Amino acid sequence: MAAFAEGLGRPDNIGITAKKMARSYYEKKQVLIIEDLAEMRSQLKSMLERLGIRRIDTTLNGEEAIEALKSKNYDIVFSDYELGRGKDGQQVLEEARHAKLLKEVSCFILVTAAQTVEMVMGALEYNPDGYITKPVTYEDLSARVERILKTKLIFEPINQAIDDGDLTEALDQCDELIKERPKIALPVLRIKGRIYLHEHNLEKAEQTFKSALSIREVAWANLGIAKVRYEQENYEESIEILETLRNKKEKYVESQDWLAKIYEAQGDLEKAQKTLEKAIAESPKAILRQSELARVARLNNDWAVATQAARKTVSLSRNSCHKNPEQYINLVEALQTQIAPSGLRDRRYISTEIMKTLNAIRTEYPDDLSLMVHTYTLDSNTQQKLGKASDAKKLALEARRLIQSAPAEVAIASHVVKSAGECLAETCDKQTLMDFIESKAGQNYLSDEGRESLLQKARSAEENRIQEYIDSLNNQGVEFFEKGKLHNAIEMFDQAADQAAASFSVLLNAVQAHIALLQKEGPNEHNQKHCEAHLKRLSNMPKDDRRYARYAKLSEMFHACLSQKK
Amino acid sequence: MRTDYENLTLYLASSIHEIKNAFSRLQSMTDSLILNIPEEYRHNTDYHKIQFESQHINTQLTQLLVTYKNNEMGYQAYLEDVIMDDYIEEILRRHQKTLSMLNVNIETSVEPNLVSVIDERLVTNVIDTLIYNATQAKAKKIKLSVFCEKQYMVIQVEDDGPGFTDLDTNQADSETDSEIEQPKQKDLLATNTGLGLLFARQITEMHKTKDLQGHTLLGKSGELNGAKVKLCFPA
Numbered sequence: 001m002a003a004f005a006e007g008l009g010r011p012d013n014i015g016i017t018a019k020k021m022a023r024s025y026y027e028k029k030q031v032l033i034i035e036d037l038a039e040m041r042s043q044l045k046s047m048l049e050r051l052g053i054r055r056i057d058t059t060l061n062g063e064e065a066i067e068a069l070k071s072k073n074y075d076i077v078f079s080d081y082e083l084g085r086g087k088d089g090q091q092v093l094e095e096a097r098h099a100k101l102l103k104e105v106s107c108f109i110l111v112t113a114a115q116t117v118e119m120v121m122g123a124l125e126y127n128p129d130g131y132i133t134k135p136v137t138y139e140d141l142s143a144r145v146e147r148i149l150k151t152k153l154i155f156e157p158i159n160q161a162i163d164d165g166d167l168t169e170a171l172d173q174c175d176e177l178i179k180e181r182p183k184i185a186l187p188v189l190r191i192k193g194r195i196y197l198h199e200h201n202l203e204k205a206e207q208t209f210k211s212a213l214s215i216r217e218v219a220w221a222n223l224g225i226a227k228v229r230y231e232q233e234n235y236e237e238s239i240e241i242l243e244t245l246r247n248k249k250e251k252y253v254e255s256q257d258w259l260a261k262i263y264e265a266q267g268d269l270e271k272a273q274k275t276l277e278k279a280i281a282e283s284p285k286a287i288l289r290q291s292e293l294a295r296v297a298r299l300n301n302d303w304a305v306a307t308q309a310a311r312k313t314v315s316l317s318r319n320s321c322h323k324n325p326e327q328y329i330n331l332v333e334a335l336q337t338q339i340a341p342s343g344l345r346d347r348r349y350i351s352t353e354i355m356k357t358l359n360a361i362r363t364e365y366p367d368d369l370s371l372m373v374h375t376y377t378l379d380s381n382t383q384q385k386l387g388k389a390s391d392a393k394k395l396a397l398e399a400r401r402l403i404q405s406a407p408a409e410v411a412i413a414s415h416v417v418k419s420a421g422e423c424l425a426e427t428c429d430k431q432t433l434m435d436f437i438e439s440k441a442g443q444n445y446l447s448d449e450g451r452e453s454l455l456q457k458a459r460s461a462e463e464n465r466i467q468e469y470i471d472s473l474n475n476q477g478v479e480f481f482e483k484g485k486l487h488n489a490i491e492m493f494d495q496a497a498d499q500a501a502a503s504f505s506v507l508l509n510a511v512q513a514h515i516a517l518l519q520k521e522g523p524n525e526h527n528q529k530h531c532e533a534h535l536k537r538l539s540n541m542p543k544d545d546r547r548y549a550r551y552a553k554l555s556e557m558f559h560a561c562l563s564q565k566k
Numbered sequence: 567m568r569t570d571y572e573n574l575t576l577y578l579a580s581s582i583h584e585i586k587n588a589f590s591r592l593q594s595m596t597d598s599l600i601l602n603i604p605e606e607y608r609h610n611t612d613y614h615k616i617q618f619e620s621q622h623i624n625t626q627l628t629q630l631l632v633t634y635k636n637n638e639m640g641y642q643a644y645l646e647d648v649i650m651d652d653y654i655e656e657i658l659r660r661h662q663k664t665l666s667m668l669n670v671n672i673e674t675s676v677e678p679n680l681v682s683v684i685d686e687r688l689v690t691n692v693i694d695t696l697i698y699n700a701t702q703a704k705a706k707k708i709k710l711s712v713f714c715e716k717q718y719m720v721i722q723v724e725d726d727g728p729g730f731t732d733l734d735t736n737q738a739d740s741e742t743d744s745e746i747e748q749p750k751q752k753d754l755l756a757t758n759t760g761l762g763l764l765f766a767r768q769i770t771e772m773h774k775t776k777d778l779q780g781h782t783l784l785g786k787s788g789e790l791n792g793a794k795v796k797l798c799f800p801a
Contacts, residue, residue: 043598050601113590133687135593135624137617138601143659147652183681186647216683 023052025149030072033058034065034079034092035111044078044111047138051145062087062095063319069101070321076149077102078132081112087320091285094126099321104159107152109145111136124220124254154184158191167195186215193224202228219245219252226258235262253282257289260296269300277305287316294330307334314357325371328361332378339385347386354382370413373402373420380423389427396423403441417445418454425458433458463501470496474506477513486517490527497534504547507534511554518561531558579634586627593620614664622698625691629765632688636768643685643772650680650712650719657693657710665708670701675711682719684799688769689721695762696723696795703727707790717778718798724787729794766797775800 031053035041041058048056057072059065061083069077077096079089087095089110096102110131130148132141152159158177161170174192178185189212196205209224222241229238239262245255256279263272276293283289294309310331317323335354339347358375365371380395399420406412421442424433436442437451446454477492493510496502514531518524535558538551545551568576600613635641654676665672693710700708705725712721766782773780778800787794 039598040594043594043601046598046601113587135590135597137593137597137621139617139660139663143656146659147656150652151649181679183679184647184649 026052027054029053029055029075031056032065032068032072032074032077034060034062034077034083034089036060036080036082036084040080044136044141047136047141048078050138051142062089062092065092066095066101066319066321069096073103074106076107076109076145078109078111081110087285087316090123090126090128091287093128094123095287095321097126101321104162105152105156107148109148124223124252154181155187155191158188162191162195167199171195186212186218189215190220193221197224197227197231200231202231219248223252223255223258226255230258230262230265233265235266238262253279253286256282257292260292264296264299269296272296273300273302273305280309284312285316287313287320287322290316291322291327291330294327294334298330298334303334303337307331307338310334325361325365325368328357329374329378332357332382336378336382336385339382351382351386354378369402369406369410370416373399373412374416376402377416377419377423380427384423384426392423393427396420396427399423400436404439406441412441412445414445414447414450417441418450421446421450421454422457425454426461430458430462466499466501470499470502470506474509477509481509481513481516486513486520489513490517490530494530504538504541504545504551507538508547508550508554510534511538511558515554515557515561518558523561528562575634575638579631582627582630582634586624586631589620589623589627593624596620614667618664618668618698618701621694625694625698626761628691629695629761632691633765633768636772641772643688643769645683645773646686648682648684648686650682651676651678653686654710654712657690661694661697665697665701668701670706670708672697672708672710675709675713677713680712680714680719682799682801684719684773685769688772689797689799692762692766692769692797693721693723695765699762700725700727700793703793705790705792707792709787709790714801715798717801718780719801721797721799722794723797724790724794725792726787726790727792729786729792730784763795766795770797770799773799 031048033041033044033048033056035044035058041060045056045058053076057068057074059068062079063086065077065079068074077092079092081089083089083092089112093102093108093110096108102108107129110128111134112131113134129152130144132144154177158170158173161167161173171192174188174195178188189208193205193208193212196202196208206225206228209221209228212218212221213225222245226238226241226245229235229241239259242255242259242262245252246259256275260272260275260279263269263275273293273296276289276296280286280289280293290309291313294306294313297303297306297309300306310327311334313327314331317327332354335350335357338350358379361371361375376395376399380392380399383389383392383395403412403417403420421433421436424436433454437446437454442451473492473496477489477496480486480489480492490510490513493506493513496506497510511531511534514527514534517527518531535555538555541548541551596616600616632641654674658672658674661672697708697710700723703725705727707726709724710722711724712719714720763782763784770780770782780797780799783796783798785794785796786792
């Protein structure tokens with residue numbers, strides 16, 4: 001039995017020795033505080049200063065914190081869990097560890113209100129090194145911090161090796177520690193399992209997680225086995241483990257991410273999407289989960305969900321290291337599908353959001369020429385969808401200009417060149433596209449297949465354009481005809497009928513107008529010739545065509561006109 | 567539809583939540599107020615008493631909320647591996663100054679290299695309450711021990727106070743030195759100390775394995791002659 005420790009009469013003894021040890025240790029530490037409330041921030045800072053910490057930076061939110069972490073190596077980070085509207089402390093941790101902004105040897109401590117502790121504890125992949133519950137008094141803080149750092153020190157050789165990128169050494173250190181302190185094997189096995197998974201050593205990973213489970217039923221080890229099974233494509237078993245985890249009271253929302261992955265691998269995209277939607281309902285702020293949902297919903301052609309998720313992804317990843325231009329582009333592409341043919345207000349809303357998103361790309365990535373070109377092609381597509389053909393054409397030509405004036409040393413992504421080509425095919429004449437394909441950029445970036453598909457596209461775009469031209473002439477003709485302006489009507493119908501692609505209906509309209517004029521004004525050689533030419537083409541009409549009766553009738557009428565003339 | 571009773575309990579729980587939040591803010595403010603006083607003036611017992619009492623209020627409020635949750639949906643214990651000697655040292659450090667100001671001597675004895683699986687936050691809450699109760703019972707010595715007994719990891723809190731005089735020692739477990747299972751809820755609710763013990767039982771019972779059930783034992787301390795509470799967790 002130990003003797004009575006520093007107690008009555010000499011209250012400061014243990015305090016002094018502990019403080020002395022700690023002071024020199026703390027003095028060298030670089031600390032970051034993330035706390036949105038000014039009072040708490042300064043309070044925490046003064047407590048840490050009292051502990052002997054000299055170098056303390058403070059930030060107000062997760063976004064600033066990520067920037068701070070990018071610029072400096074911190075030994076200890078104290079983050080409040082609730083950080084206002086932006087990301088929460090757990091997300092800062094996940095992002096920092098994910099992007100390796102925080103060394104493994106560094107310590108991340110979450111400060112939480114008692115009621116949010118459970119949220120912190122539910123994390124399976126990224127855990128804080130410790131947490132402190134509010135209200136934080138100096139006594140609580142100093143005692144807790146010291147213990148957290150002490151524990152962290154036990155793992156330092158392992159973490160150091162991981163930071164150095166020497167995973168073999170890290171594994172050796174793990175074994176060493178387990179031998180030395182067999183009772184803390186569990187957290188060591190957790191690190192080992194993570195390393196083996198990272199190295200794709202599935203056999204060892206499984207072995208490690210299983211030995212953890214033989215000590216105790218821990219959720220992370222079950223998740224580990226599920227990951228191993230996933231990698232082995234043993235989906236059924238993986239699903240079984242993950243579903244058990246999901247149904248636990250802690251919910252372990254990460255298990256849903258893996259379930260979604262498996263459902264996708266099994267080809268059940270709908271189930272994958274549902275699973276992600278459920279996970280997001282539980283933790284709507286997770287960026288990677290939102291972007292997964294956007295991706296999967298897109299594969300599912302569920303554009304409403306894809307748009308919503310893409311929108312969330314973009315807004316969540318602002319100032320995050322998960323931010324990438326792809327997310328913006330995904331959003332624009334999703335939004336484009338939401339341009340409904342009707343609903344003027346919605347169209348305006350969506351087109352404004354698209355423009356805003358495109359402008360965001362242009363301002364945030366001004367030096368990325370490929371991206372810049374891509375914004376113009378996306379813009380052109382959007383205008384095309386909005387029915388603004390001339391704007392679409394201008395933007396397509398601007399994309400072309402950017403590509404062609406690019407400095408030789410700047411490479412432009414070939415998919416961007418291709419999409420610029422597609423815009424030209426949609427909006428310009430075939431020759432413009434041909435010139436583009438033959439140009440240096442076209443030669444450099446387009447494959448034979450790409451070129452062929454562009455030409456195909458140009459052909460069908462041209463056909464569409466001709467069809468539209470014919471339709472509009474025909475419509476005008478009909479209008480004139482109805483008003484009795486037969487000369488104008490004939491002019492329109494003949495122009496339409498002159499196109500090789502003119503349909504039987506157009507030809508019939510032309511014939512009908514000619515006959516009407518013949519009947520009204522008597523024979524006219526010019527009219528008669530045109531009419532005969534149209535009828536000749538109409539003679540190819542199969543007899544079962546629904547318009548055949550009309551043709552037969554008009555043909556009869558025309559011949560009646562001719563015999564009258566005679 | 568919720569019944570009136572359910573509405574009432576929900577209302578109580580929400581109120582406690584509110585009180586706890588407000589109290590946390592108040593506690594932070596007093597703490598920083600005190601920290602702003604120069605050290606030479608700060609060195610008086612009242613400061614520690616304020617901290618000690620407010621910590622106790624906070625502990626009690628947490629207990630109420632956990633109890634409510636446990637009743638409503640079954641509170642989930644968050645089990646972690648805890649290195650016991652470091653853990654107990656943290657508790658000691660937190661209380662040491664205050665206790666020495668109150669002239670209470672606290673001793674610890676922890677079996678070395680022990681790692682246990684407990685919901686640290688809740689167990690800390692129980693230990694804090696037991697220490698507080700001991701000081702309220704005018705104890706001058708408290709002993710905090712951690713050891714293994716049979717298949718359990720035991721955290722034992724003893725003091726030299728009057729002990730559980732109101733307990734019917736006839737219920738004592740025959741083989742141990744006057745240890746008994748806790749009396750039933752209604753008996754415990756009668757006393758202030760009882761509330762803490764009720765919570766202790768609740769928390770230890772949340773710790774269970776396939777074969778073992780956590781539990782709380784009360785008794786008389788052989789060494790200090792006062793109360794003895796054994797928190798037993800499946801090892």
